[in-house]
Amino acid sequence: MIGQHKSKVFGLGLLVFAIVATGCGPEMKRLRDERNALFEQNQEAQNLIDDLRRANDALNMENSTLRSDLAGASTAVDETAFDNVGGGVTASATDQAITVSVPGDLLFAPGKVALNNTSKSTLSSIASIIDAEYPGRRVRVEGYTDTDPIKKSGWVDNLQLSLERSAAVYRYLEEQGLPAELMYAAGFGAQKAKETKKLSRRVEIVVLLSGE
Structure with missing residues (x-):
């Protein structure tokens, strides 16, 4: 009697185990599949992050190079071949033109348009630099005055005085060998x-x- 009871219990246990085992099999497989899928997604995300990091590093390097090039370009614009001419001459540059400013008091006596002898060496240096560094470039000679009205010098107005002075510099630069056809005065x-x-x-x- 007891043996029969034990046999029934053992059989029932096997049946329960079989049912549990049969039920857990698909569930375990599903969980493993989900785990593997998540692992693959995580790996893809990590690869994407690595790609983005490399792209960001490349952009940072390119940006650094561009900044360095820009700094070099700014330095080149700030420095010109006319910086050491002396005599109070100053120069500024853009990518369009170089402007060399020569003090009027160095060039002329008050109200006059004849060049001072002491200014000619300065103009000769400027002409030599233009000839050596910028051959074939057009040159514009511009005269300017202060705002004081003309009273005693005999000129009609400051506009005429400035034009005569620019013409005097123009003629001297021409004498120094700069082509007249590439220059004009204003x-x-x-x-x-x-x-x-x-x-x-x-x-x-x-x-x-x-340009022109």
Whole structure:
């Protein structure tokens, strides 16, 4: 009797185990499949992150190179071949032109248009640099005055005085060998006045780097 009971219990246990085992098989497979799918998705996401990080590093390097190139370009614009001419001459540059500003008080006596002898060596240096560094470039000679009206010098107005002064510089540059066909003179009177009257009295020699 007891043996029969034990046999029934053992058989029932096997049946329950079989049912549980049969039920867990598909569930375990589903969980393994989900785990594998999540692992693959995680790996793909990690690969994407790595790709984005490499792309970001490349962009940072390119940006650094561009900044370095820009800094170099700015330095090149700030420095010109005319910086050491002396005599109070200043120069500024863009990608379009180089403007060499020569003080009017160095070039002329008050109200006069004849070049001072002491200014000729300065103009000769400027002409030599243009000839050596910028051959074939057009040159515009611009005369400027201060805002004081003409009273005693005999000129009609500041516009005429500025034109005569630019023409005097033009003729001297031509004598130094710069081609007349590549130069022209213009007078602007008191236009584009500077911070002081002394700075306003000037002749600007503009070397055109592009266009006319």
